[in-house]
Amino acid sequence: MADTPADQRDDTAHFDGPAGGWGSLEGMGHVAGAEGLTLDMLATLRRQNKNDGHMCTSCAWAKPANPHIVEFCENGAKATIWDLVKARCGPDFMAEHTVSELRGWTDLELERAGRLTHPMRYDAAADRYVEIDWATAFAEIGAALKPMNPKDTVFYASGRASLETSYLWQLFARLYGHNNLPDSSNMCHETTSVALAEFIGSSVGTCTLEDFEHCDLMLFLGQNTGSNSPRFLHNLQKAKERGCRIIVLNPLRETGLLRFRNPQRLTQMLGGVTEIADHYLQIRPGGDMALLTGMTKRVLELDEAEGGIIDRDFIAEHTTGFEDVAAHARAADWAEIEAHTGLARAVIEDLGTLYARAPATIAVYGMGLTQHVHGGKTLGALVNLLLMRGNIGRPGAGISPVRGHSNVQGQRTVGIAERPELVPLDKLAQMFDFDPPRETGRTTVEVAEGVIDGSVRAVLSLGGNLVRAMPDIARVEAAWGGLDLVVNIATKLNRTHLVPGRATYLLPCLVRAEEDEQTSGPQYVSVEDSLSHIHASLGTITPAAPSILSEPSIVAGIAKATLAPNPKVRWDDWIADYARIRALIEETWPEMFRDYETRMHAPGGFYKGNKARERVWKTDSGKAQFTVPPQLSGLGRDLGDDEYTLIT
Numbered sequence: 001m002a003d004t005p006a007d008q009r010d011d012t013a014h015f016d017g018p019a020g021g022w023g024s025l026e027g028m029g030h031v032a033g034a035e036g037l038t039l040d041m042l043a044t045l046r047r048q049n050k051n052d053g054h055m056c057t058s059c060a061w062a063k064p065a066n067p068h069i070v071e072f073c074e075n076g077a078k079a080t081i082w083d084l085v086k087a088r089c090g091p092d093f094m095a096e097h098t099v100s101e102l103r104g105w106t107d108l109e110l111e112r113a114g115r116l117t118h119p120m121r122y123d124a125a126a127d128r129y130v131e132i133d134w135a136t137a138f139a140e141i142g143a144a145l146k147p148m149n150p151k152d153t154v155f156y157a158s159g160r161a162s163l164e165t166s167y168l169w170q171l172f173a174r175l176y177g178h179n180n181l182p183d184s185s186n187m188c189h190e191t192t193s194v195a196l197a198e199f200i201g202s203s204v205g206t207c208t209l210e211d212f213e214h215c216d217l218m219l220f221l222g223q224n225t226g227s228n229s230p231r232f233l234h235n236l237q238k239a240k241e242r243g244c245r246i247i248v249l250n251p252l253r254e255t256g257l258l259r260f261r262n263p264q265r266l267t268q269m270l271g272g273v274t275e276i277a278d279h280y281l282q283i284r285p286g287g288d289m290a291l292l293t294g295m296t297k298r299v300l301e302l303d304e305a306e307g308g309i310i311d312r313d314f315i316a317e318h319t320t321g322f323e324d325v326a327a328h329a330r331a332a333d334w335a336e337i338e339a340h341t342g343l344a345r346a347v348i349e350d351l352g353t354l355y356a357r358a359p360a361t362i363a364v365y366g367m368g369l370t371q372h373v374h375g376g377k378t379l380g381a382l383v384n385l386l387l388m389r390g391n392i393g394r395p396g397a398g399i400s401p402v403r404g405h406s407n408v409q410g411q412r413t414v415g416i417a418e419r420p421e422l423v424p425l426d427k428l429a430q431m432f433d434f435d436p437p438r439e440t441g442r443t444t445v446e447v448a449e450g451v452i453d454g455s456v457r458a459v460l461s462l463g464g465n466l467v468r469a470m471p472d473i474a475r476v477e478a479a480w481g482g483l484d485l486v487v488n489i490a491t492k493l494n495r496t497h498l499v500p501g502r503a504t505y506l507l508p509c510l511v512r513a514e515e516d517e518q519t520s521g522p523q524y525v526s527v528e529d530s531l532s533h534i535h536a537s538l539g540t541i542t543p544a545a546p547s548i549l550s551e552p553s554i555v556a557g558i559a560k561a562t563l564a565p566n567p568k569v570r571w572d573d574w575i576a577d578y579a580r581i582r583a584l585i586e587e588t589w590p591e592m593f594r595d596y597e598t599r600m601h602a603p604g605g606f607y608k609g610n611k612a613r614e615r616v617w618k619t620d621s622g623k624a625q626f627t628v629p630p631q632l633s634g635l636g637r638d639l640g641d642d643e644y645t646l647i648t
């Protein structure tokens, strides 16, 4: 092991049991023990995802209106416990380790160094991070940004920061003069944000938790619930118990979608398990477009034979392009479909029949669909299948992308977007008396390219681990050192922090479970979940160190040191009371955020609304769009006999 490079060591183990169960409690116990579980932490976990508690930072799954007594999962508990570890990574730690030495540590070892406690600057001569005070950090960063061309700088956001912080972040970027606001979504559900919007006029899913209580069939494409959104397993379990069928399409047999032992139910802990998938089909990677075309073909055949399967009234009133899709599916060749999917025609026909007979269907998807070269086109094929039976915009039916980071969907809602057309710039111009930049900014991939070709000069990261998360890691990492300015606002040490630019700052922020005390008292923040509900979140635990600042204060600190004074831009007032930031958000999007300050406290949060759910289609044609798949492979091309595909 010692000879294996730090980033390639395997710390996984083989596992045959169900998801959840004793293993899950043991996993939590193990982490809690190792990190020193305190009474404070236990009290904190009990308030996780509850009304007037804090919202978990692990994933974006919905927080229900009637939470279970322990409304969190193994990974959510671990995420919180890991946020609240005893270990501290401050100036003392940094005095003992050079950055070159730390580059030899694994990602896990870096994280275990503990919470960052002090603002620090990289000292190249000593090859170490050294403490500086906040005022100096802000002043130096501001002084570095002022003379730069704003278009050469990037403000990244990683999906965890609250709606309040995110609003300030995008406002800072635009006041400074750019739309270079890439976020983790660019590497994740961009397919949803862009393609779904083209098809149905909504860049987010159309389902709410209630739909999961009424659907008859769920189609799961490339989403690993057990690891990535475990609280969703409870909804699946309940759906199974009332007779809903679940079809999973996934090249790997993911434990969480096979069997689940609910750690919140005694009967299950004593032996029972719920079988989640009725049909688990190990489709070939990238085979979904062919599969969906095959299912479409089957539905058309059944409709011809029996009538009444296809919702022709819905299609006529609400959609365009159906005939082309039908012609394409009729003409598709079964042998080709079988080759791309690795599934037999009879199996795909059975799936088509199940779908044709189900009164209401929800399609759920994740990275296994979105991250393919033709993810958007595959999503189009999935939307086609749903539209054929009017499965969007009625109870128990719809499309449900499962988002990743806990506020990644919300960041887009409040203006973190490199595409200015997604943001009410005129409104911002009027509210803050300035001329916002109108040029399209850089996506994450364009940032990687810009770092490599030298056109990006500064990267400010609100969370994240970009050097690890971006594609083409080796080239990005090699070029990162050429940046003039790197600013990382973070909670824990990670590999990106160990790749310094010419001037590099590491600024520690509070985690969501910690109390955020400002002059008007302890502050709430708010986040949006995968099902478009916006929740208040209140941290109550004592911060890891008194020298740590909240994310909004850090953003305001840098902004004040960078921008010329503007009487409409009152950073200090906003930080004194975050309700004032929420008032700005409400003023910017009055319909979505009506009565924000009150409604965010509603059990289960408030629904921001979705026109597609009401069958109002905000697309170019004003209708929902059927799209003909350009080919049958989601990989974008056919594989040769001597080629194979890897998945992550």
Ligand SMILES: Nc1nc2c(c(=O)[nH]1)N[C@H]1C(S)=C(S)[C@@H](COP(=O)(O)OP(=O)(O)OC[C@H]3O[C@@H](n4cnc5c(=O)[nH]c(N)nc54)[C@H](O)[C@@H]3O)O[C@H]1N2
Pocket: 058, 059, 075, 076, 188, 220, 221, 222, 223, 224, 225, 227, 228, 229, 249, 250, 251, 252, 254, 283, 284, 285, 286, 287, 288, 365, 366, 367, 368, 369, 372, 402, 403, 404, 405, 647, 648
């Ligand atoms: N604890 C914890 N939870 C997290 C996160 C975290 O860091 N920690 N991260 C969050 C984030 S940002 C995200 S985006 C989500 C990601 O959560 P998911 O969307 O579940 O993404 P992956 O983990 O990549 O799993 C993708 C699944 O697709 C399957 N797959 C691969 N290729 C194909 C294919 O061609 N077709 C089909 N049908 N399936 C395929 C894979 O086998 C795998 O099961 O998790 C979130 N949840």
Ligand SMILES: Nc1nc2c(c(=O)[nH]1)N[C@H]1C(S)=C(S)[C@@H](COP(=O)(O)OP(=O)(O)OC[C@H]3O[C@@H](n4cnc5c(=O)[nH]c(N)nc54)[C@H](O)[C@@H]3O)O[C@H]1N2
Pocket: 057, 157, 158, 159, 160, 161, 184, 185, 187, 188, 367, 404, 405, 462, 463, 464, 465, 466, 468, 469, 470, 489, 490, 491, 492, 493, 494, 509, 510, 511, 512, 551, 648
């Ligand atoms: N190889 C590989 N690459 C991937 C993926 C993958 O699975 N494998 N997944 C892709 C996907 S789906 C995504 S979303 C991206 C994610 O990529 P990134 O946005 O870069 O996100 P993370 O790796 O989750 O960032 C983790 C860091 O965020 C900081 N952090 C944690 N909590 C907070 C907080 O509350 N505030 C602040 N300011 N900082 C915090 C910590 O320092 C932590 O080390 O990566 C993408 N790239």
Ligand SMILES: [Mo]
Pocket: 184, 187, 188, 189, 403, 404, 405
């Ligand atoms: Mo993600």
